[in-house]
Amino acid sequence: MFTAHTLVHHQLCKHEDTFHVTEEEQEEALTFQWWAAPILIGINMIPWALLAWSQSGSGLPWFAAMWTVGVVVLFYYFAYEGFHYLMHKPSIPWIERRGFFKFIKNHHRLHHVYMGKNFNVVCPLADVLLGTMVLADPLPAKVTEPNARQVARRHSRWGRRLRDDAEGRTSTTVEPLGVEEVAAPPER
Numbered sequence: 001m002f003t004a005h006t007l008v009h010h011q012l013c014k015h016e017d018t019f020h021v022t023e024e025e026q027e028e029a030l031t032f033q034w035w036a037a038p039i040l041i042g043i044n045m046i047p048w049a050l051l052a053w054s055q056s057g058s059g060l061p062w063f064a065a066m067w068t069v070g071v072v073v074l075f076y077y078f079a080y081e082g083f084h085y086l087m088h089k090p091s092i093p094w095i096e097r098r099g100f101f102k103f104i105k106n107h108h109r110l111h112h113v114y115m116g117k118n119f120n121v122v123c124p125l126a127d128v129l130l131g132t133m134v135l136a137d138p139l140p141a142k143v144t145e146p147n148a149r150q151v152a153r154r155h156s157r158w159g160r161r162l163r164d165d166a167e168g169r170t171s172t173t174v175e176p177l178g179v180e181e182v183a184a185p186p187e188r
């Protein structure tokens with residue numbers, strides 16, 4: 001999950017010029033892998049499950065409360081995936097016109113420029129509480145350096161496919177690139 005998010009998604013979508021997905025390659029890691037949903041939801045449920053367990057003898061409707069929390073977490077997860085996808089790949093205009101969406105999109109755009117800020121995609125309030133909120137970029141928009149794509153390709157399925165093609169091991173429909181372009185850039 002870390003690899004997909006930081007080393008692929010953040011490299012392929014970095015600054016203003018690459019924030020919107022325009023190439024098929026950038027779509028990789030735009031959403032979490034399918035198995036991330038049960039894991040992330042499960043982790044979020046642990047404290048609530050413990051709380052429910054500690055209250056199980058008290059006659060409170062803990063089981064119903066657990067279900068409610070579970071549904072909220074699930075809803076949040078899909079809101080995150082859906083909104084995040086739309087931010088990078090506009091496709092539902094009536095949602096994208098909303099002021100709320102524009103606000104969280106700008107919030108997330110800044111997260112891509114400043115990876116240590118604006119962690120929360122759906123609920124910027126969490127960043128206010130964490131002290132990681134930024135509202136504007138004081139610097140002029142930067143251009144994504146070509147090296148970013150090389151970093152992503154070292155970790156992405158797309159990159160692996162290119163390497164396989166270059167070595168002639170598989171035949172896929174991906175356009176092969178020159179070997180020198182596929183080779184890992186020197187470590188800095």
Ligand SMILES: [Zn+2]
Nearest residue numbers: 009084088108
């Ligand atoms: Zn993103």
Ligand SMILES: [Zn+2]
Nearest residue numbers: 005010111115
């Ligand atoms: Zn991120």
